[in-house]
Amino acid sequence: MEQIFSREGFDDAGSGPLYLQLQRRIADAMTSGRLAPGDSLPAERDMATMTGLSRVTIRKAIQSLVASGQLIQRRGSGTFVAQRVERLEQALSLLTSFTEDMARRGRSVDSLWLSRQIVSPAPEEIMALGLGAGDRIARLERVRRSDGVPLAIERASIPLSALPDPEAVATSLYDALQANGQRPVRAVQRISAANLAPRDAELLAVPAGAAGLRIERIGYLPDGRVVEYTRSLYRGDAYDFAVELKLAPDGGPT
Template sequence: MRLTIEDIFRQTAGVKTGGPLYLRLRRAIEDAVTTGLVIPGDALPSERDIAATADVSRVTVRKAVQHLVADGILVQRHGSGTFVAPQVQKVEQSLSSLTSFTEDMARRGMNLTSEWLDRGLYDPSPEETVILGLGSGEKVARIARLRIADGNPLAIERASLAASVLPDPDAIGTSLYAKLDETGHRPVRAIQRIAAVNLGKADAELLDVAAGVASLKIERTSYLASGRIVEFTRSIYRGDAYDFVAELRLPAK
């Protein structure tokens, strides 16, 4: 029979050696998740109940839980409590090919859905004007989507394109690149910049993880064969869901 969360905490009761108590409690929960003794979706008891069962202070419990939330092992939902976080299958993404998110997920046989956060024509920001080379009075098309694979939110994409390239953002179906391909504006090369960032509250809620957890911020500037910049995209990827891989070779002598 599968152990309950209470069983895990009882195993730490009365143990006062082997490092700080909050670390022992943290390790006990993490080991239980890793070995499948508790599973995604299981709810933790209240802070008070954990403290009583494990014979530790509520401060110790709070510290252990905060560390596990920051690591993405637990997730806290306002008004509902603390739960074992969903386990997301790692996606390995090559940095050597210019492909769309839709193409990447289809190639892996994953079921892709998107939740539109924004799409429309706007007055460009100074950054968009410079990067996209917009003239006076030109509009910018902005699209923002939450990208979901097999039911798990993986990334938030926010793309900017000249309105002359994408005059009707509502016409996009599943794939932006498929739409650009139709009009002869699909990019042929891109420059990407990747940085580690901690998620803010709004993006964390969209990705169903705790605020402050590690994520990957990717800025992509994409070019047409003519050298014109056609797309500027800022994306946030879940740090627990993505591995980016690049092939490196020695230069020819």
């Protein structure tokens, strides 16, 4: 760490602005493995003392790396090297759960639970689930992680007739619905771009305002009743969604 933030090498005027020199030095340390994912950087004042650079210069270099997603700042904790995320391609033609998607890739899954409760539905939940104003729902909110890396925030609303006990959801929501004979067999899904708000960005370990994917899913039972209304936010740097397109049956334009 002392070598990375030593005073030597910052006096070469031909190497560009000082903040860029520091930015490159930190980025090179991450590339070479001298700074590993999860490592913490010294405090701003300590870096200024070690390098002989001003705190304004230090702050500008760090903020550039935070904006690019290479570093993460956590309030009250400090600045850390971001976890490296493998991009995943997700097919849109299959109705599967996050747990099933990761299992097919041989990856472990866990959840950081934010909320599991029985509540009165909000107006949008009443509309999506086709409920009456006096009905109650199970509402679940969690961060979905794979191999310890947060990939998505999932907020699901389920009628109590399908999920009377939200605590029954251990890992897979669809497993819990399957156990009650209430797993959806088809769904309508809408995907849109989003810039992550500060709280959501912090949960996903990315900078505030980072690109994300907002996915709204409404799942249906065989008899046409709605059983699931899920709003998810996925990291934009981790997912590519793919769909297979085929020529229309008559071979002509649609």
